[in-house]
Amino acid sequence: MAGYPEFQVYEVFVQSTQLSPHTWVGSIDAGSPEDALILARETFLRREKAVSIWVVPADQIHGTDYEDPDFFAQETDKAYRLTSGYTADNARRWRKYKRELLDIEKDFVKD
Amino acid sequence: MSEERLAEFMARIERGEKIEATDWMPDDYRLAAIRFIQMHALSEVMGAFPEKEWVPKAPTLARKMSLMAKVQDEVGHGQLLLRVAEDLARPLGKGREELIQELLEGKSKFHNVFHMPAPTWADCGVIGWLVDGAAVISQAALLQSSYGPYARILQRVCAEEGFHIQHGESICLALAEGTPSQRKMLQDALNRWWEALLLFFGPPETDGQNAQVLLKYRFRTKTNEQLRQKYLTKYVPRIWSLGLTLPDPELRYDEKQGRWIYTAPDWSKLKAIARNEGPLSQYRLALRRNSYETTRWVREALTGKAVVA
Numbered sequence A: 001m002a003g004y005p006e007f008q009v010y011e012v013f014v015q016s017t018q019l020s021p022h023t024w025v026g027s028i029d030a031g032s033p034e035d036a037l038i039l040a041r042e043t044f045l046r047r048e049k050a051v052s053i054w055v056v057p058a059d060q061i062h063g064t065d066y067e068d069p070d071f072f073a074q075e076t077d078k079a080y081r082l083t084s085g086y087t088a089d090n091a092r093r094w095r096k097y098k099r100e101l102l103d104i105e106k107d108f109v110k111d
Numbered sequence B: 001m002s003e004e005r006l007a008e009f010m011a012r013i014e015r016g017e018k019i020e021a022t023d024w025m026p027d028d029y030r031l032a033a034i035r036f037i038q039m040h041a042l043s044e045v046m047g048a049f050p051e052k053e054w055v056p057k058a059p060t061l062a063r064k065m066s067l068m069a070k071v072q073d074e075v076g077h078g079q080l081l082l083r084v085a086e087d088l089a090r091p092l093g094k095g096r097e098e099l100i101q102e103l104l105e106g107k108s109k110f111h112n113v114f115h116m117p118a119p120t121w122a123d124c125g126v127i128g129w130l131v132d133g134a135a136v137i138s139q140a141a142l143l144q145s146s147y148g149p150y151a152r153i154l155q156r157v158c159a160e161e162g163f164h165i166q167h168g169e170s171i172c173l174a175l176a177e178g179t180p181s182q183r184k185m186l187q188d189a190l191n192r193w194w195e196a197l198l199l200f201f202g203p204p205e206t207d208g209q210n211a212q213v214l215l216k217y218r219f220r221t222k223t224n225e226q227l228r229q230k231y232l233t234k235y236v237p238r239i240w241s242l243g244l245t246l247p248d249p250e251l252r253y254d255e256k257q258g259r260w261i262y263t264a265p266d267w268s269k270l271k272a273i274a275r276n277e278g279p280l281s282q283y284r285l286a287l288r289r290n291s292y293e294t295t296r297w298v299r300e301a302l303t304g305k306a307v308v309a
Helices: A033-044 A087-096 A104-109 B003-014 B027-052 B061-092 B096-104 B121-144 B148-176 B180-200 B209-216 B224-241 B267-274 B281-294 B296-302
Strands: A008-015 A023-030 A052-057 B252-254 B259-261
Touching: A008 A033, A008 B061, A023 A033, A023 B061, A023 B148, A033 A052, A033 B061, B027 B061, B027 B096, B027 B121, B027 B209, B027 B281, B061 B096, B061 B148, B096 B281, B121 B148, B121 B180, B121 B224, B148 B180, B180 B224, B180 B267, B224 B252, B224 B259, B281 B296
Parallel strands: none
Antiparallel strands: A008 A023, A008 A052, B252 B259
16 A cells, blocks of 8 residues: 655755755655755755755656767867866966966966 | 666676666666665664664763764665665555565564664664674775665765764763773673674675675675675774773684684574564564554645545
């Protein structure tokens, strides 16, 4: 006998600060979205601090299929899109002018 | 089941890919994985009982709070792991209720250590220190499991077990550095638990058919004996360094063989426990049944079933 078939699975996303993204942490069974939020807090936030929880009925999530890796195929070299595609060459050139390579974290974000 | 499909599945396993709940998988993988995760989940839930007994009797408020936190974690782990088992069991028409019902009917096992009594506060400490230590050795080895949803959720479980281990060590170190009667209480608890701790990892040959299936599909990657040896290496020297003894005159590390020698525990006890014929098997199952039935109204209220006119 199925005892409580009305329970459904909710995927749980937790945001730890307002400047961080909601991150998937797991899933829970609950009878309603309101209960899901409480159960999610009890299950995933007994220690960690958070500012927001999202619960989403698992059957409402549309996702790609692990069995279709072609969806993520990267046929070409992506170096031209990447910081690392330029740093070595630029650093070498700047050395001639006794200048160091600028770093986004060190020189812009943290400075 | 087509041979081709099975071969492709095996190739995925051998490439180190992770299997997901919605992927095709052979029946023996699904059944062995359900059995393993179900037992893990139910052991977390049943594991709360021996320690829960000590919450009202904890020696200080601080100990009571930390023990309570630990018991909540264990039940929380049960919830997380049951979720993982449910997704695997769904194609078999089973849900959470059925997975729990199988425990209450004696069809599904829970871990041997939770069939044992915890008569003193030191037993409570030894459970945290040495039972949880054993649990983390097994669970950390499963972080690489071929079953993705299990490996992912174990990251959280293992992180919280880190707290449990420190909590258990804190209790045991305080007793080890305490009065002669506190030391004796700790030594007595160790003597009581040692055999159960050796039994914990299962027989050396990893004999069960289930275990062989799990190893073949890299759901598990370490054998029972590999895990036990790692456990002995981590814990025996620590136990000895506190001036405590273990009730096995044969216990020693053999440099030449590169392994621990120990007197084999009585494996038949493990079989008896699997039939729920351990010291407190029926007592604890009765607690669980009682708790499950007396809280049924809560589950029904949460689904709107209990609405009365």
